[in-house]
Amino acid sequence: MLVTTAVGGDVYFALQTDMKEASRYLDYVQLMTYDLQGGFQKVTGHHAALYHSEGNLFDACVQKAVNGFVNAGVPMEKLILGVPFYSRKWDGVKGAGCRNGLGMEAETVGGYGGDYGELKESWIGKRGFIRYWDEQAKVPYLFDGETFISYEDCESLGVKIAYLKEKGMGGIMFWEYKCDPSGELLSFIKKNM
Template identity: 45%
Template structure:
């Protein structure tokens, strides 16, 4: 039985679930006793202010009322979400944005704000971007932190400020990581989608280490070391996990499927519920384990799916403990109705 007084938001390791406002879930689906934080996603930026229709805020508050130790954080942005560059552009726009964000947080009973700008200085997702984003993002976070600090003194309560950041070197380098960590409680590294919709070559999308065929390739370990190089405290670094897989179709059949050309990119997302039900050693698919990368995949001779599973998450949990990191976060809770993945994380980090 889980000791709720022992396992809470001040626990040694954080377990953060991103919970989608538009996803299919109800309050009884959420094992909140195994979480320290829920990042509720997403609201957006329009005309410099936070907007969002929180369709399931009542359900979230039910969870919080039954689990008062849990921290709920409103996540702003997501892939393709525009408005950040303009909101960060000037001292006036930053003031408007940060005031709007803090008011939205308070009005909706959240304990913090998570900024998911994908990505400063990059228009890859079809958003407005400027070279000045690098410095302006720092100033935006500074403005938010200052307002949260005022609230903390007023209400005698701590408020969380976090960001979600991509794992690629160039994404990390487009931020003043050596400065922004001073304003943040957590840096959530999206160590997933590291391969997928941008390539026709199969590969791991949530691998802990670089694969043997690409020893300098992108990985969770490489991203963590990159961020640590800027002087970021280990306790602020949150490793990412995926409750979904990336599928390539029309893969050249070499018997293994890894690092092979495919007719499609890995843009097709498959939730873990379906992977568990239909693909793991079923319907002609065979599960494979890459012990170098500490990553799982399935292959049937023509379709390849890269995903996180119990074994990969056990390895990520051990990595977090061995490297004294802050904890783990995952996208997205409702994508695993088997509860297999959260159990693996919880057992790895809490049931020592």
């Protein structure tokens, strides 16, 4: 039998909790390294960036979360990297700027923007949306001049899988199964883990 916990992917929890003591009793600590930006901000950004990007105004990313929990006393091999199968979407982006919508003020907070299946079917490369890749953050996003969508795809998953293997992390988890109806993301994870 396993004992695990799922924790937010920000360092605040790790700083306020005795994670070294907790990890003595836990088999795994599942880092929910998604929703790092969006739900409360009217500024566009990546909700599951691997690394910090100059265009992303908030300094929240997978690397910072992993380092924060390791520094708090959790052994690397007990950390499970969390990835999203859904997106965050900002509407009414005010000016595309030189960053194709990244780091720009919007009329809405980054609410739920649809799951990966919906993005593949109706958004990526359609309805005026262009897929961009943030080389610093190692994640994709969509922008049509007014709406910004942060999401995960096979390319970003590949980089994250390489990262967790290099670091010696315990594995990967995702939220949530129904958001990948074709099984594309899950199949990619299984093949590459």
